[in-house]
Amino acid sequence: MSLGSEPPEKEPLGEIDEEEATPKLTLRAERSGIGSLLSSLRGDHLAAEIRRLSTSPTSEKEEDQEEVPERPLNRKEKRRLQRLQEEQNPGVEVKKKVPEVLEPADLPKELRQLFSDTKSFDFYEASFGYEVTRRNNFVHFVLQSYQGTRAIAASQDRVLRMYSMENYGVLWKKNTGALILDSCWESSGRGVFSSSFRRPIQLFDADSGDIIRSYSGKDAGDNIKEAMCVGNMGNNILIGGYKNHFQVWDVETSGDAFSRISYMDKSFNTGITGVALSIAAHPTMPDLFGTAGSSHLLGIYSINWANAVSTMEGSLKGYTNVHFSPDGLKMYASERSGDIHCFDTRMNMMTQILKRDFVTAHRSRFDIDATGRLLISGTSSGDVVVYDLHDFREEIEPVFTCHVASRCVPCVSLRGNRIALCTGQRVFPDDPLLKEDDDSGDVEMMDTLATGNSVQTWEML
Template identity: 65%
Template sequence: MTTEESSQDSMSQMSEPEPESTSKLSLRAERSGIGSLLSSLRGDQLASEINQLSTSAEIDKEKGVRNAPEVSEASKIPEASETTDAQESSEAPTEAPDRPLNRKEKRRLQRLQEEKNQTGEGNSAKRIAPEATIVIEAAEIPTGLKKLYCDSTSFESYEAPFGYKSTSKNNFVHFSIQNNDGTRAIVASQDRCIRMYSLDKNEVQWKHNTGGLVLDTYWEHSGKGVFSTSRLRPIQLFETETGDIIGAYNGKDSGDNIKEAMCVGQSENTLIGGFKNHFQLWDIEYTGSALSTIKYYDQSFNTGITGISMSLVCHPTMPDLFGAVGTTSLLGIYSKKWGNAVSTMEGSSRGYTNCRFSLDGVKLYASERCGDIHCFDTRMNMMTQILKREMTTNHRTRFDIDPSGRLLYSGTSSGAVVVYDLHDFNEEIQPVLSVEHVASRCIPCVSVRGNKMVLCTGQRVFPDDPLLKEDDDVEMMDTTVVATGNSVQVFEIL
């Protein structure tokens, strides 16, 4: 090979373009690991959204220019210069960065999305907005209650073949819970029966014996069924109209034995049951065994509750989360996706029997056993308020919050109904309304829908209770005091 040919080959190699090098990961992704890698990928996706929104905004502008009326040539010259400058600035290429978006880019993305919602959808968005948004006004503080219905005959003439002889005729009512429409109420009592009340006709629609002590019930979100759990029985789904059993969800232990759920709840299409040391989750469409489990306490992160769960409630704004309380001082917020507790709070050593989230999900209210109602701030994981009330009963007590999220209704052990204003920011909140002598016995459960309230009366009484005198007077008190005062009542909130 001559020197001329070798020089020509070297010149051709130098003139050939070098292949483009593959894109490398950013330094932040290399240093921080998989977390930063995912964030950079997320930034690429947001950058592509910016490009898409910017191009759509340009198309909308071009359509507006085409549809604009004709103007004189003198007025076109400055407008043309302005539009060319704007197009040059908007047509500047925005490459997808290898890093998360900064504040300016995020604000630009948000601004472009707002412009698209205002200009792109146009009048259709304006027509849909008034129908889609539902404004809930804050409820006014009530002035009193008006009794509409009282059923005490359904809980008379009962004598249990078990337990103490002195309390065998005490058919007290455990709870009464309305559906979302306020047209029906499910009631459970000591005689192992659940009753469906029609609040429009003020009568018992159907009655079903569960075969065991009723522990908890929960209305299915559509209102067409109600879940019920009782001792040594699976979670059963009853049809609202007829009371027929249309589904059974088997909670099992490690030995494949049927166990009862102490509490039940529903999050979207998932049924949640609280068992010993763990939760079990089902798909509502499929009965049988549970699909997954979540342990109460996670030893790896020291989060979660211990003991036995007594109540669980789903988060109002984040369906993946649900809160739970139990027989110990711990309260937990769990995630279905992560499968463990994401937040833990500590309260009273007496334990809690019922819990409810506020309307925005920021606060968690829990009913203390034989005591007050405590308010916890989920952002700081600490107790912030105490709602004072008189409650000395020996079983579960349930309260309710009105749909506006301002008023909390509860009963007392002396037979009164108390109302609290949740807009009060004092550390100790006293009732803004107390209606005395609503019942002669304890009011363990209150359910509110609209201006209608359903409550139940009665409580478990032991032989050493002050209501029962000693020795010879026990038999007399059995028929005069213990067996009376058990009822279901419906009130109108004035």
């Protein structure tokens, strides 16, 4: 370019493009990345992009839509949602889960009989056992459902009988083919679990008596073994007591158990020994269950830990039935041929003895009402006794006694103010019930009426 030439004309600033006005980055800045960031922050196109996004119609729709969290709501979020629902619907109150407060039950003044079934246990003669006692079809137990509308009974003839507590009659009966060891109700009341000798645990339909599912308890040799006791935890968990261990099933799945829990943990020296004879679910902690059996030890086990969490020492005679108080702080156990013992689960020690006249070596069962005040049991002399659990003395006597049978009352089941009980007991050749002929010295066959085998229903007034 010559010195005399005119300089090029400059374009007006208004006509400069926005792209040309954007500062260009050097090669060094592009490589470093810092210059690119600074230039984008300083440029006008960033502000324009933000302005465009803030005024776009799609963003308004996204703001209007409420994001649903993938995780469950916590307590604060639930309260906030509840307040919003109450503000939007002033006239409608949101339902709140309030624990139902039960008033303590009144002590009974008398019992009124509603139903008695003795004919179902007549005309029976076994092909085994002592010849003079083959007609003794005594009842092992009778258990009411949680709703109190039905009751299941098991007798010596290997038959399960379902009773209606509304019409007072037998709905159906099923022969299990072997000696019935234990039964319990399914948590919903639509089925009954039953364990028989050398047979798996079976779930019977409460309406028809059909077998719905079967749960096989097996030993190390893959042989079917019988459960001495069964228990339903209420959260679709079934537990069976076997030799030296428990087996755990999912109620919805038939077949083999998915878990085993040993009675005794030798590492921590916790748990029971012998054979478990009763299982009771904890009322407030669904993971725990209590058990007792042929030894002097009682235990509380955890399904998740597969171990005993506490152990208590009791009578050397052993225990045949256990129940928790409604708050879960106390556990009551029926001593074999003896009294009922109360254990404090916080201190793991016996705190109370409920005196009872029970001298026969029978598998006795008792029950506690929903309020936790009344404990009702049977005796070997044919009485029904009621205890007031609000009496905190070390030894308490029954506050109410009613004579209901001439023989033993091994099982009592209480729902509301209605009591279902069974009568009868095993009789041996030297029993006073048997009649002996003075002339010949022969022992006559036992009279079925003298045994007093029956299923009865009473009402507390």
